[in-house]
Amino acid sequence: MSQKFHPDNYKKAAKAYQPKPNLLFNCSKAFIIGGLISVLGQGLIDFYTNVFDFTEKEAGNPAITTLILLSAILTGLGVYDKLGQFAGAGSAVPVTGFANSITSAALEHKSEGLVLGVATNMFKLAGSVIVFGVVSAYVVGMIRYLIQQWM
Amino acid sequence: MDYVWAFLVGGGICVVGQLLFDLTKLTPAHVMSIFVVTGAVLDGFDLYDKLVQFAGAGALVPITSFGHSLLHGAMVQAEEHGFLGIAIGIFQMTSAGIASAILFGFLIAVFFKPKG
Numbered sequence: 001m002s003q004k005f006h007p008d009n010y011k012k013a014a015k016a017y018q019p020k021p022n023l024l025f026n027c028s029k030a031f032i033i034g035g036l037i038s039v040l041g042q043g044l045i046d047f048y049t050n051v052f053d054f055t056e057k058e059a060g061n062p063a064i065t066t067l068i069l070l071s072a073i074l075t076g077l078g079v080y081d082k083l084g085q086f087a088g089a090g091s092a093v094p095v096t097g098f099a100n101s102i103t104s105a106a107l108e109h110k111s112e113g114l115v116l117g118v119a120t121n122m123f124k125l126a127g128s129v130i131v132f133g134v135v136s137a138y139v140v141g142m143i144r145y146l147i148q149q150w151m
Numbered sequence: 152m153d154y155v156w157a158f159l160v161g162g163g164i165c166v167v168g169q170l171l172f173d174l175t176k177l178t179p180a181h182v183m184s185i186f187v188v189t190g191a192v193l194d195g196f197d198l199y200d201k202l203v204q205f206a207g208a209g210a211l212v213p214i215t216s217f218g219h220s221l222l223h224g225a226m227v228q229a230e231e232h233g234f235l236g237i238a239i240g241i242f243q244m245t246s247a248g249i250a251s252a253i254l255f256g257f258l259i260a261v262f263f264k265p266k267g
Contacts, residue, residue, distance in 0.1 A: 023173055030169035031162035034213070038161025039154050041208030046153075060211050061247040067212065068248060072255035078266030089168030092179055093186065094161070094212045099252045106260035118260045122253065128180045129214065130249070133187040134241060137221035140195035141237045144222075145229045 026088055033083070033090030041067055041094075064095055071096035075103040101125035153207050160202065160209030183214055190218030220244040 044063035048054045054062065074080040080100045084091045091097055105124045109117035123130070164186075171182045193199040199219040202210040210216060221241050228240025242249065 023170070026173055027166045027169050030165040034165025034168075035158035035162030035209075038157045038209045038212045041161075041212040042154055042157040045208055045211075060208075061244075063208065064211065064248050065251045068251045069255050072252070072259045076259040076263035081266075089172055089182070090162075090165045092183070093165045093168040093214055095214060095217070095248065096212075098183075098214055098217070098248075099256065102252050102256040103259050106256045107263060107265045110260050110265055114261070118257060122256055122260075125180055126252070129183045129187050129217065132184040133191065133218050133221050136188040136191040137218060137225055137241060138237060140191050141222055141225040141229060141241070142234070144195055144226065145234065145237065 029086060030088050030090035030093075033087035034093060035090075037067070037091070037094040037096055067094070067096050068099040071099040072103045075100045076107065080104075098126055098129060156206045157209035157212075160206035161212055162209075164209075164213040164215060186213070186215045187218040190215030191222050192218075194219040194222045217245060217248070220248075 041063055044066050045056070045059045048059040048062045049056055052062070071080055074083070080091065080096070081104065084097075084100070091100070102122055102125075105126070106118045106122045109121040111117060112121075168182055168186065171177055171185070172179070177185070190199055193202075193215070199210065199215070203216070203219070221244070224240040224243030224245065225237040226240070227243065228236030230236070232239055
């Protein structure tokens with residue numbers, strides 16, 4: 001066995017032969033898709049403020065709900081996962097990616113039944129987002145409240 | 152102009168995510184968790200609000216806004232009820248998003264067949 005592929009430095013040696021991710025191309029795809037999803041969100045906010053008389057602050061909720069509905073339907077049709085392969089973080093980072101992770105986990109385990117399959121596995125991927133979101137918001141909220149009282 | 156800033160900021164946040172995917176060994180779940188925590192911490196310094204005012208949906212659509220909304224709801228109730236208010240209000244602003252994601256996810260899982 002040559003020194004190069006010794007188990008100790010195998011990972012390093014093999015790395016030279018792995019395909020390098022095309023950073024610039026991947027980032028441009030993520031930028032364009034992520035930007036377009038945000039523009040769609042902005043369009044929905046404008047739609048809800050103009051047509052349904054929501055204030056600009058309140059319009060965020062129905063707009064995000066609409067995006068989640070669209071994403072769930074596209075996931076059910078198998079379209080969103082194809083988009084995800086193309087766009088990478090561009091489709092994972094927006095809130096539509098959150099809805100996609102819930103819907104696809106639920107769909108994937110459908111064969112195990114509604115309770116043990118769909119409902120139990122729904123938050124398999126999205127759970128971490130909620131857990132870390134709540135824990136960090138709680139800690140930051142406590143600190144902020146303490147500082148406010150103290151000042 | 153709203154749309155241009157929404158595009159640039161929303162796209163920019165996604166590029167940060169893509170860089171984390173490609174340059175580190177973090178899984179998507181790790182990256183999403185980092186983003187949510189970042190959103191909450193930035194909102195703790197009132198920075199995320201400024202980004203929302205500036206970029207609109209460009210800041211509201213990425214998952215970082217989830218952390219920001221959690222903290223916002225918590226602080227609104229904390230003003231009224233003190234420490235207990237943090238727990239009372241934490242899901243106030245994100246309720247619509249989480250409830251609809253659960254509902255639509257469930258309905259799609261019931262009525263669609265898994266692909267691939």
